[in-house]
Every structure is written in structure tokens, then in C-alpha cells.
Amino acid sequence: xxxxIIQAADPILDVDRxxxxxxxxxxxxxxxxxxxAGQFTGLIGPNGAGKTTLLRVILGLQRASGGRVVMxxxxxxxxxxxxxxxxxxxxxxDMPMRARDLVALGSDGDRYGLRLPSRQRAEAVRQMLxxxxxxxxxxxxxxxxxxxxxxxxxxxxxxxxxxxxxxxxEPLANLDLRSSQEIVGLLARIAREQQIAVLLSAHEMNxxxxxxxxxxxLAAGRAASGPVDEVITTETLSTLYGQHVEVLxxxxxxxxxxxxxxxxxxxxxxxx
Amino acid sequence: MHELYTAIFEPGFFGSSQVQVAATVGGxxxxxxxxxxxxxxxxxxxxxxxxxGDVSAAGGSGALLLGLSPVAGFVGLGIIGAGVMDxxxxxxxxxxxLATGVVLGAAIGMSALFxxxxxxxxxxxxxxxxxxxxxxxxxxxxxxxxxxxxxxAALVVLVVVxxxxxxxxxxxxxxxxxxxxxxxxxLAYMLALAVSVGLSSLAIGAILSTALLIxxxxxxxxxxxxxxxxLVFACxxxxxxxxxxxxxxxxxxxxxxxxxxxxxxxxxxxxxFLGYLVSGLPxxxxxxxxxxxADPAQAARAAERExxxx
Amino acid sequence: MFAAGFMMNAWITATIVAVVGGVVGYFVxxxxxxxxxxxxxxxxxxxxxxxxxxxxxxxIGLGVFALLGALGxxxxxxxxxxxxxxxxxxxxxxxxxxxxxxxxxxxxPELYSLLFGEVLGVSTSEILPTAxxxxxxxxxxxxxxxxLLLASIxxxxxxxxxxxxxxxxxxxxxxxxxxxxxxxxxxxxxLIFSLMIGPPAAARSVTSRPLLAMILxxxxxxxxxxxxxxxxxxxxxxxxxxxxxxGAASYGCGRGWAAWQRRGRARSAAVPALAxxxxxx
Numbered sequence: 001x002x003x004x005i006i007q008a009a010d011p012i013l014d015v016d017r018x019x020x021x022x023x024x025x026x027x028x029x030x031x032x033x034x035x036x037a038g039q040f041t042g043l044i045g046p047n048g049a050g051k052t053t054l055l056r057v058i059l060g061l062q063r064a065s066g067g068r069v070v071m072x073x074x075x076x077x078x079x080x081x082x083x084x085x086x087x088x089x090x091x092x093x094d095m096p097m098r099a100r101d102l103v104a105l106g107s108d109g110d111r112y113g114l115r116l117p118s119r120q121r122a123e124a125v126r127q128m129l130x131x132x133x134x135x136x137x138x139x140x141x142x143x144x145x146x147x148x149x150x151x152x153x154x155x156x157x158x159x160x161x162x163x164x165x166x167x168x169x170e171p172l173a174n175l176d177l178r179s180s181q182e183i184v185g186l187l188a189r190i191a192r193e194q195q196i197a198v199l200l201s202a203h204e205m206n207x208x209x210x211x212x213x214x215x216x217x218l219a220a221g222r223a224a225s226g227p228v229d230e231v232i233t234t235e236t237l238s239t240l241y242g243q244h245v246e247v248l249x250x251x252x253x254x255x256x257x258x259x260x261x262x263x264x265x266x267x268x269x270x271x272x
Numbered sequence: 273m274h275e276l277y278t279a280i281f282e283p284g285f286f287g288s289s290q291v292q293v294a295a296t297v298g299g300x301x302x303x304x305x306x307x308x309x310x311x312x313x314x315x316x317x318x319x320x321x322x323x324x325g326d327v328s329a330a331g332g333s334g335a336l337l338l339g340l341s342p343v344a345g346f347v348g349l350g351i352i353g354a355g356v357m358d359x360x361x362x363x364x365x366x367x368x369x370l371a372t373g374v375v376l377g378a379a380i381g382m383s384a385l386f387x388x389x390x391x392x393x394x395x396x397x398x399x400x401x402x403x404x405x406x407x408x409x410x411x412x413x414x415x416x417x418x419x420x421x422x423x424x425a426a427l428v429v430l431v432v433v434x435x436x437x438x439x440x441x442x443x444x445x446x447x448x449x450x451x452x453x454x455x456x457x458x459l460a461y462m463l464a465l466a467v468s469v470g471l472s473s474l475a476i477g478a479i480l481s482t483a484l485l486i487x488x489x490x491x492x493x494x495x496x497x498x499x500x501x502x503l504v505f506a507c508x509x510x511x512x513x514x515x516x517x518x519x520x521x522x523x524x525x526x527x528x529x530x531x532x533x534x535x536x537x538x539x540x541x542x543x544x545f546l547g548y549l550v551s552g553l554p555x556x557x558x559x560x561x562x563x564x565x566a567d568p569a570q571a572a573r574a575a576e577r578e579x580x581x582x
Numbered sequence: 583m584f585a586a587g588f589m590m591n592a593w594i595t596a597t598i599v600a601v602v603g604g605v606v607g608y609f610v611x612x613x614x615x616x617x618x619x620x621x622x623x624x625x626x627x628x629x630x631x632x633x634x635x636x637x638x639x640x641x642i643g644l645g646v647f648a649l650l651g652a653l654g655x656x657x658x659x660x661x662x663x664x665x666x667x668x669x670x671x672x673x674x675x676x677x678x679x680x681x682x683x684x685x686x687x688x689x690x691p692e693l694y695s696l697l698f699g700e701v702l703g704v705s706t707s708e709i710l711p712t713a714x715x716x717x718x719x720x721x722x723x724x725x726x727x728x729x730l731l732l733a734s735i736x737x738x739x740x741x742x743x744x745x746x747x748x749x750x751x752x753x754x755x756x757x758x759x760x761x762x763x764x765x766x767x768x769x770x771x772x773l774i775f776s777l778m779i780g781p782p783a784a785a786r787s788v789t790s791r792p793l794l795a796m797i798l799x800x801x802x803x804x805x806x807x808x809x810x811x812x813x814x815x816x817x818x819x820x821x822x823x824x825x826x827x828x829g830a831a832s833y834g835c836g837r838g839w840a841a842w843q844r845r846g847r848a849r850s851a852a853v854p855a856l857a858x859x860x861x862x863x
Contacts, residue, residue: 023844059449084449089442093562094493094663095314096502102442109439110450112432141497141561157446318665319617322672360837369665370783373616374833377776381826384770388820479680483673490666535684541677548670552661 011036012071012165012197013058019066020053026221027053030067033216033225035199037164040191042208043201045218051201052087054218055169058199059084071165083158083196087169091150093143099153100138103128106157128156132186148179152186159190166190168200172207180207187211205232206253232256282523294518294536297419301472302484302510304423307430308468309489310499310506311461315441319369320357321465322482323376327353328470329478330379333386343418347470353379354466358459422471429464433457438499479537484510487544494551497561513543591705592811595712599765600777600807602716604785604800605723606761607778609754611786613734617665618655618755619775621672623762625651627771628679635682641711641763648763651675652755660748715764722757730754731792770822777803780829784836802832 011034020028027050035041043051056062058069059082071081097105103125108115129138132152137145142153151171158166168187172180188211191198202208205215209228216225217232219240224231231237232254234247241258248255285291312321328350335345353375360371430437436457440447448454472481488510492502517540525533550556610619629647630640651671658667723730733740733750741747765774781802785795810824 056445059445061445061448082449084446086443086445089446091442092663094490095442096493096497096499097442098497101498105435105439105442106446109435109447110452111435113435114431115435139497139561144562161450313663313666316663316665318663318669319620322617322669323620369614369616370611370779370833373620373775373779374783374830376620377779377826378830379826381776381823381830384820384822384826388823479673479676482669483677486666486669487673490662490670494662532685535677535680538677538681541673545670545674548666 013199014070015054015058015067016070017067018054018057018064018069020050020057020062021065028057028064029221031216031218031221031223032067033214033223035165035197035214037197038191038195039213040188040198040211041200041214041216042205042212043199043216043218044205044208045201045203047203049218050221051203051218052169055167055199055201058082059167081164083161083163083166085151085154085158085166085168085171087171087173089150089154091143091145093141095141095143097142098139099134099142099145099149099156100125100129102142102153103156103160107160124160128160129153131159131190132156133182146179147174148176148183151175151179151183155183155186155190159194159196163196165197165199168198170201170203172202172204177207184208184211209254280523281519282526285519285522288522291518291522295515297475298514298518298540299511300420300423301475302488302514303507304426304468305472305481305484306488306492306506306510307427307503308465309485309487309510310492310503311430311434311437311441312465312485313489313493314438315461317368317465318486320354320372320462321469321485323357323372323379324350324353324466324469325473325478325481326376326383327379328466328473328481330383330386331470332474333383333390337386337390342474343422346474347422347467349379350466350470350473351463354462355459358462419471419475422467426464426467426471429460433460437461477537480540483537483541483544484514487541487548488513491544491548491551494548495556495560509544509547513540513547516540516543589815591709593808594709596807596811597804598709598713598716599774600803601800602719602761603765603774603777603807604781604803605720605796606758607782607803608785608792608796608799609723609730609734610758610775610778611782612731613754615754615758616775616779617668618652619758619762619778621655621668622648622651622755622759623766623771623774625672625675625679626759626763626766628675628682630766630771631679632682635685641708644763644766645760647675648759649756652759653752656748656752656755659751712764715760719757719761719764722753722760726750726753770820776826776829777806780832781806784832784839787836787840806832 013035015031015033017030017032018028019026019030031054033041043054045051053062057064060069104121107121107124126138129135132155134149134152134156137149142150145153155166155168155171158168166187171183175183184207187198187200190196199216200208205212212228214226215228215231216223217237217240219237220242222240224236224240232247234245237245237247237256243258245256245258248257309321312318328346331345331347331349332342333345334340334349335342357368357372357375360374436447436452437460439450440452440454440457444454447457469481469485472484476484488506489502491509492506496502496505517536520539521533521536524539527533551560607619610616626644626648629643629645629650631643632647633640633643636643654671654674655664655668658671729740729745730750732743733745733747737747740750761778762771762774765777782795782799784802785798788798789795806825806828810821810828813819813824814821
């Protein structure tokens with residue numbers, strides 16, 4: 001593992017031997033990895049592998065039974081260091097909220113009391129909506145937006161607080177291919193331009209391979225992390241799964257096969 | 273012209289002190305209910321809001337039995353009920369409604385007991401009717417200042433936690449990740465709801481309590497795209513429905529030959545119900561920013577399913 | 583307690599009520615329809631008041647308003663949130679009830695028993711119709727069993743099979759309306775829903791297998807009603823009180839049981855199995 005080479009400077013995020021047990025099951029088993037500024041990291045693994053749990057531990061929403069998570073650098077001084085785009089957000093069409101309002105809530109949703117109108121905030125919201133290409137539907141009800149459109153708004157909501165780390169839980173799960181590609185492109189651009197570390201979980205790695213700097217592969221509660229071509233190998237993954245799996249490269253795509261069944265990619269026909 | 277005026281405003285309407293008290297109390301309660309209601313409908317807590325009305329009524333019958341102040345009974349048991357609901361309620365919507373139902377069942381059971389004991393220990397007739405339906409015209413004048421204080425308290429709480437509450441409603445995960453104390457904010461809301469509903473059940477009766485909580489708010493949410501506008505609209509609609517209802521009820525005494533009139537609650541609920549139906553018309557929905565062709569019911573059901581499955 | 587004729591009536595009717603409540607209640611809990619289960623009988627009560635005013639048999643008033651409630655909730659719910667639809671349909675019916683009640687003043691005792699239940703109020707002539715309606719409800723559930731189950735658990739799969747969510751919802755609400763209308767005289771309008779929530783919720787905490795849960799739900803409901811009637815007979819307190827409290831207790835026991843199971847599993851945790859993640863979806 002090349003984590004020690006990651007950077008001379010502090011990593012933005014340091015996950016150190018995190019373990020989580022619940023109801024007798026070992027969900028995460030000594031997961032360790034680091035992420036540096038501007039790096040695009042994919043958290044890949046089959047469903048049920050513990051990706052969401054890991055993200056929740058990083059966010060402080062769930063307690064780990066072992067290990068620790070360290071946010072690098074100055075810590076929580078002033079602005080919120082982590083932007084979060086959760087997997088499911090309930091957006092009921094009757095909810096009186098425009099895309100614009102949701103993004104504004106991302107900047108001051110944790111403050112109490114009356115909100116005074118602020119030109120600064122309105123401008124920041126406008127800029128953020130523009131950055132994620134959401135100007136067209138900025139004034140539409142959030143509940144009426146398509147999956148891809150909602151995803152952009154949620155990303156804008158997460159970014160407006162100027163985080164140094166952006167966490168996304170399965171953002172591509174319910175998107176069609178084109179929206180998926182657009183979102184991935186958008187995130188890669190943001191990571192690069194604003195030097196924000198991005199950690200994105202997915203159960204299908206192929207759409208992400210072109211943009212990933214590093215990968216954290218999660219299987220059976222254990223993780224292997226590093227550059228893609230070091231982690232996605234027959235040896236590494238077999239160790240991880242505890243049984244023989246083969247990594248095949250077929251026409252530019254990666255296929256992970258165990259026995260007769262394909263582990264990755266998840267066949268498109270499946271619905272989860 | 274004068275005939276039209278007297279047809280609408282029957283003689284003595286503006287001078288009647290009963291009407292004045294009813295309009296004042298009703299109007300104030302309508303405002304508090306409308307604001308609370310907007311958050312209630314957004315959070316899918318309509319059952320909770322209604323249930324707390326019955327729980328408060330149980331408190332009322334208990335107070336009657338023990339000879340305590342009705343306000344203490346209504347608001348007190350309402351707060352306890354809300355606390356219990358919040359404590360045993362689960363995050364999932366379905367589990368939460370079950371918890372609400374269970375607390376409600378226990379409270380109604382207690383109501384049954386209190387009323388039974390009341391009917392055997394004293395000669396209070398009409399207690400059942402009074403407590404279940406209430407009557408805006410029967411509001412004792414002494415409760416007005418207390419009603420104002422309680423209502424103001426509920427409003428203050430909602431204004432203070434409004435933004436975190438909104439964020440929590442959209443996504444508890446995002447809110448928690450931002451450092452919002454999600455459970456506390458949710459509890460604060462429930463307590464404000466309990467106070468608001470306890471107050472309204474006492475002042476205007478159980479039926480109107482639910483109607484003014486849910487109706488104007490639900491209508492407002494369908495009609496506008498912004499929360500602040502929805503709050504204003506709900507208040508305006510709620511107060512208007514109350515005043516119109518009072519007027520119609522007053523006038524109804526002059527209708528027909530029997531001169532009995534119909535209760536205020538009937539008219540207010542009818543106006544609210546009509547308003548909600550109108551807000552569902554296609555022309556209104558288009559103006560309110562719903563995408564044409566998008567099936568709102570399907571999306572609503574999908575949203576509810578997401579909640580149930582979460 | 584068992585000798586007097588009217589008590590036998592009470593036992594028999596209560597048994598029917600518990601069986602129907604347990605079965606229908608299973609789906610109430612499964613579908614998250616706690617609010618309609620409360621709202622429909624409450625609204626039906628308003629209809630009973632109207633019937634009394636017009637001099638018609640109150641049961642008919644109950645039935646008509648229960649069905650109106652079901653239809654109202656179903657159709658309003660097509661276009662918007664279900665809980666809002668339920669609340670508004672309920673208050674509209676109650677407002678009508680208040681309007682009816684304002685016309686008459688000599689109503690309180692019957693009012694009370696319709697709301698909270700009256701053990702002694704069941705006459706022999708009412709048993710047969712109650713049993714028939716109850717049988718009808720159970721038959722309805724039996725006929726619709728698989729589509730109803732499918733639509734309640736995985737609506738998307740059901741839609742794909744041509745089972746329309748709207749239709750199932752409406753049919754279920756009608757069954758619920760019939761079930762509650764028939765049970766009101768014994769347990770009361772306000773408490774029938776306690777039977778439809780507490781026992782089934784407890785049963786589901788114990789087992790997730792549908793048929794088993796339904797049977798268990800009926801058993802718990804029977805125990806609840808029998809104890810409630812016995813206690814009411816002995817202490818003269820209203821049946822509804824005992825049903826409400828026992829319903830809450832059964833729910834609490836169910837939650838406690840589930841929590842205990844979870845803790846038990848955690849304690850007896852074996853060496854964490856490195857489950858083959860392959861193919862796990």
C-alpha cells in the first residue's frame with residue numbers, strides 16, 4: 001500500500017483501523033486509508049459491504065467500535081470541513097422549496113433564529129448553482145426535479161459551505177448512464193479546480209475509472225486502498241474476499257469474477 | 273345594497289361580544305395553528321398533530337375529574353404525550369405513526385375512564401360533547417390572556433429552530449453532518465406542536481384544532497414554492513376561514529324557520545376543505561410550479577414509499 | 583360473568599371483533615395505515631349521530647359514513663399526501679357530525695357508548711349481522727391475500743404485475759371501513775383501532791412470516807378483548823379503557839421482545855465470519 005507516499009503535508013482525512021460491530025456482525029474490520037486535498041477517491045464495494053456505514057462513521061453519525069477518524073489540517077475552524085450528499089433524500093413534490101432554497105439551506109441551515117435576507121448569500125447561491133450547471137431549474141420545486149438534477153442541487157448544497165472534503169453516498173445509483181457521466185465529470189472538475197477531496201461510494205467502478213486517483217475497495221468488511229491498478233488485481237482482491245476471484249480486463253472495462261458469477265460490475269438489469 | 277349588506281352581515285354581528293371574543297381567539301389560534309401546521313405537514317406528522325388533540329382532550333377530562341384548571345390538563349397531558357411519542361417513535365415514518373397510534377389509544381382509554389368517572393361523580397352534562405367538539409362560542413373570556421402567552425411561546429420556539437428544523441426535515445443525515453442536534457430539534461418541534469394543539473383544542477375544540485392545523489398549511493404548501501410564502505399564506509387562509517366561518521354561523525341563526533343555526537366548526541371546516549380541494553385543481557397546480565404531466569400523486573407516493581422503506 | 587345471556591352475547595361478539603381486528607390489523611400495520619384506521623371509525627361515529635337524528639338504525643349511519651370516509655381518504659389521497667387526506671376527510675365528517683348533533687340534545691349516553699364501547703349493549707339480534715360482516719371482511723382479505731401482500735411490501739413489483747396501487751388501497755380502505763363499522767358497538771369507535779395496531783405490531787415484532795404473524799395477532803387481540811371485557815364486568819370501568827391500555831402494553835412488549843432479541847444476538851456473537859462478499863447484492 002502506498003498510503004505513506006500520499007503527501008508530505010497532512011492528509012485531509014485519515015481513517016485509522018476503523019471497526020464497527022453491530023448486533024453480532026462485524027460490519028467493518030480495521031479499515032484504514034488516507035485522502036489528500038484534491039484527490040478523487042472511489043469507495044467501491046458490493047452492496048452490503050459497509051460503504052454507507054463507513055461514510056457515516058467518517059461523518060460522526062455513527063460510532064466506531066474501534067479505531068479513529070482524523071480530519072487533517074486546521075480542523076473545524078470557521079467553516080464546515082465536510083460536505084455530505086446522502087444516498088436518499090426525501091424530496092416530496094409538495095415540499096415548498098426551490099432548488100435555490102435548498103442550496104441556501106446548505107449554507108446556513110444550522111443557524112437558529114430568523115434568517116435576514118443577505119445579498120452575499122444570494123450571490124453565493126447563484127454562483128454555486130452555476131458551478132453545478134443548475135441555473136435552468138434553480139427556481140423549480142426540488143421535489144419535481146429528475147434524479148440527475150436533484151443530484152446537482154445536493155452537490156451545490158454540500159459545496160456552498162466550502163468544505164475541504166466532499167462525501168457522496170452512492171450518487172450514481174439511480175441515474176441513467178448519461179446523467180451518471182455528467183455527474184462524474186462535474187465532480188472531477190470540482191475536485192481539480194477547487195482542490196477539494198472527494199470520496200464517493202459506488203458499487204460499480206467502471207464509470208469512475210477514468211477519473212479516480214485512488215480507490216478504496218471494501219469487501220466483507222475489509223478494505224484495500226491505493227492506486228487503482230494496485231488494488232484491482234487478482235491477488236489483492238482474492239485476499240480481501242477470502243476466496244479466489246479473478247480480475248479481468250475486457251475491452252477497457254474491469255470485470256471481477258468469482259467462480260461462475262460476476263462480482264463486478266453489477267449487471268445493469270438488477271434493481272437495488 | 274343595504275339589503276345585500278344585511279344579508280351577509282346579519283344584525284348585531286359586529287356588536288356581539290360573543291362574536292368579538294370568538295374572532296379574536298379564533299384568529300390567534302388560527303395563526304399559531306397555521307405556522308405549526310406548515311412544519312407538521314412538511315414532516316408528515318398530520319397524525320401526530322391530530323392525535324395530540326385527542327391526547328389533550330384526555331388531559332381535559334382528567335382535569336375536569338380532578339377539578340383542576342382545564343388548561344393544565346390540556347397542555348400538560350399534551351406535552352407528556354408528545355414527549356412519549358418522540359421517545360418511542362422511530363425514525364421511519366411507519367414506525368412513527370404506529371407509536372403515535374399506540375399513545376393515542378392509551379390516551380383515549382384514559383379519556384374513557386375519566387369521562388365515566390366524571391359522569392358518575394358529578395352531574396356535568398354535556399361534558400362529552402364539550403370536550404370532544406368544543407365550541408368557539410363557549411370559550412371563557414378568562415382563557416384569552418393565557419392562550420396568547422402559550423401561542424406566542426409555541427411560535428417563538430418554531431421561529432428559533434425553524435431553519436435547522438427545515439434542514440432536518442429535508443434530510444436528517446445532512447443536518448446531523450452539519451452539527452444540528454437532530455433529536456433535540458425534533459423534540460422541540462413536538463413540544464411546540466403539543467402546546468399549539470393543546471391550546472387550540474381547548475379554545476376551539478378538537479375538530480377545529482386539527483382542521484386549522486392541517487388544512488391551511490396543506491393548501492399553502494400546494495400553492496407556493498417557498499416556505500416563507502407558505503407560512504404567510506397559511507396564516508391568512510386560516511384566519512380568513514375562521515372569520516368567514518364565524519360569520520356564516522352567526523348568519524345561520526337567521527336562516528330558515530327553525531332559527532337554530534349550525535355550529536361554527538362546521539362552517540370553518542367546510543371553508544378549509546373547499547380551499548384544499550381548489551388548490552388541487554390543475555390550473556392552480558400549474559401556476560404553483562408543478563411540472564405539467566408529472567403525476568404528483570405518483571411522486572408523492574414514491575416519496576412516501578421511500579420514507580416507509582428507509 | 584358467563585351465565586347471563588347478555589354477557590354471552592358480549593363474549594361472542596368480542597371474539598368476532600378480535601378475530602377481524604387481528605387479521606385486518608395485520609395489514610393496517612404492514613401498510614402504515616394507522617391514521618385511517620383511527621379516522622374511519624371516528625368519522626363513522628358522526629354518521630351514527632346523523633342516523634340517530636333521522637331515526638334510522640345507527641349501524642346504517644355508521645356503515646355509510648365509514649364507507650364515505652374510506653372513499654374520501656382514497657380519492658383525496660390520490661393527489662396528495664395520504665396523511666393530509668386522512669386528516670381533512672376526518673374533520674369534514676366530524677364537522678358534519680357536529681352539525682347533526684347540534685340538532686339534538688338528548689343523546690349523551692348513546693354517544694358515550696358508541697365512542698368508548700358498551701359491554702352490555704350488544705343484543706342477540708346484532709350477533710348474526712356482525713358475524714356476517716366480519717366473515718365478509720375476512721373473506722375479502724383471503725381473496726385478495728396475495729395481491730394485497732405484494733402491493734403492501736413491494737409496490738413496484740406489484741405495479742409491474744398489473745396490480746394498481748390505487749385500486750388496492752381503495753379496496754383495503756373499504757374492508758377497513760366495514761371492519762371498523764361492525765366493531766364499533768362493542769369496543770367503541772375510538773378504541774377499535776387500538777386492537778388493529780397494538781396486537782399486530784407486537785405479532786410482527788415476534789415473527790415476520792405473514793400467516794404466522796396474522797395468527798399471533800388474532801391471538802393477542804383475543805386475549806386483549808377477553809381480559810378487557812372481564813375487567814370491565816368486574817370493575818364497571820369502560821371496556822375501551824382496558825383495550826387502550828392493553829393495546830399499548832402489547833405494543834410495548836413487542837418492542838421489548840425485539841430489543842431483547844437484538845441484544846441476545848450481539849452477546850452471542852461468534853467469530854466474525856468473513857462472509858464471501860462475492861455476488862452478495
